[in-house]
Amino acid sequence: MDFLLGLFSRVTANEEVARLLFLGAIGLSTVLAVVALILLMMGLQDPVQRRLALIKRGHLGNTAGQEAPGNLQLLLERVGQRFGSAESAQKSVTQTLLMHAGYRSSSAVQMYWAVRLMLPLLLIGIALLALPMIPKVSLIMGLLLVFLVAGIGWLVPALYVAKRKQLRQGRLRAAFPDALDLMVVCVESGLALPTTIERVAEEMSVGQVDLAEELALVNAQIRAGISSTEALKQLAVRTGLDDIQGLVSLLAQSIRFGTSVAETLRIYADEFRDRRTQAAEEMGAKIGTKLVFPLIFCLWPSFFLVAIGPAMIGVLRAFG
Template identity: 85%
Template sequence: MDFLLGLFSRLTGNEELARILFISVIGFSTVLAVIAVMLLVLGLQDPVQRRLALIKRGHLGNAVGQEAPGNLQLLLERVGQRFASAESTKTSVTRTLLMHAGYRSSSAVQMYWAVRLMLPLLLIGLVLLLLPFIPKVSLMIGLLLVLMASGIGWLLPALYVSKRKEARQNRLRVAFPDALDLMVVCVESGLALPTTIERVAEEMSVSHVELAEELAQVNAQIRAGITSTEALKQLAVRTGLDDVQGLVSLLAQSIRFGTSVADTLRIYADEFRDRRTQAAEEAGAKIGTKLIFPLIFCLWPSFFLVAIGPALIGVFRAFG
């Protein structure tokens, strides 16, 4: 408290005015925080409000295997609904990003914005609590630390979601060749495309869980009445992979013009193998360039130290 009061005194230049300003800010912030927490918690504890919140997020209380969300999750969803962007374009981009990262619930966008809004506030509060324990901190450094904490809190969830998206797409990209080979075998054995997708999903449920879940969802959509072409297009949208988009385009043309699905899958499998070989050759060609940094900064200094070090020591002793 004394540290914050000293900051206010240096900012205003008047100790009495700094005390009044400090007390006013603390009191006003406390009143607002208490009122906000009371309204949110009381609203979530009300059975009618809780039931409405569950209905809005698509939760059915009598569904088997579903667990009702807790008050904390509903609280974050409500905060996200208050501050989420009203622009449909930005909301669609955020939902697509979360979908590619594996977050597909109806409240994923609200939870994402709630975390991005509340994490900077938590980090700012933590910095303000730790500032009195840091000796000789000026006002400018304190403001800089607060700004850095708010920036980190705002960017950290976005970076986490982006990294999770990249990792998930890499796992799907690695699993896609195996699924493609299994689809070729199943189609050539006489199975229809929906049955092929179901069989491949069952076979890959242990080794590649995420791709198996995607294929199982495609099969469920086909059984629900959605056409195979539309279900495959939604698979390409959910994964965000160019390889899947190319396969979907080829299968859509094959279904539309009545050509053999087995031939289409075999041709795409061959093209995908060639593409994978080219990617491996490209990665191998980049190794020489990537080795420049460790060679110059790690290996060469140690080599020169071992090779020239004794001679330099002898020279220094001779001309010492």
């Protein structure tokens, strides 16, 4: 309190005006916070509004096997719906990003925008409480710190989702060769493509959970009446991997022209192994360039210190 009052006094150069501004800011912020909480909680506690929100999410009351979301989750979804991006293109990009990261819920976009909006406000409040503990901080430095904290709160969810997407795609890319080999074995043994996908999903459910879930979802879509080609295209869209997109294109052509699916899978498996070998060779060729910076900043200073250090000491002693 005294710290913030001192900041206002420095700006206005008048203690009475600073006190009035300080009290007005506290009163206005308190009223706005209370009104916002009341409006949000009234919308959640209203039985009609809550029922509509649950029906929109797909939770139909006491349906077995479904767990209704809590008030906090509904609150975040409502905030995301109020303040989220209204542009369909931006929403589509965000939905694709969350889908690649593994968030396929219907409310994932709303939750994402709610967290991106509320986390900076929470960090700003923490920063304002922590400012009085920092000695000799000016008004400009305090404002810069608050803006820095708000920027960090805005960027952290996006960085987290991007990192999660990268890790998940890495796991899918690493598990894809094993799945491809299993598919080749199953198809050559006489199994149909849907049965092959189901068997591969069962075999990989222990070690590679992400790919097993995606393949199980493909199998469920095929059983629901979606064609194999369309289900595989949706798999490529959900994962965002070029390798799976290439496999889908080859399988679509094989199904369309009536060629052997087993031969198509075997050819693609060989091509995929060649691409993986080329990627490993490319990474190995980059090692020499990447070692330049550690050599310059870590090894060469020590080398010059050992090689030239004694001579420099002798010169300093001679001309001392």
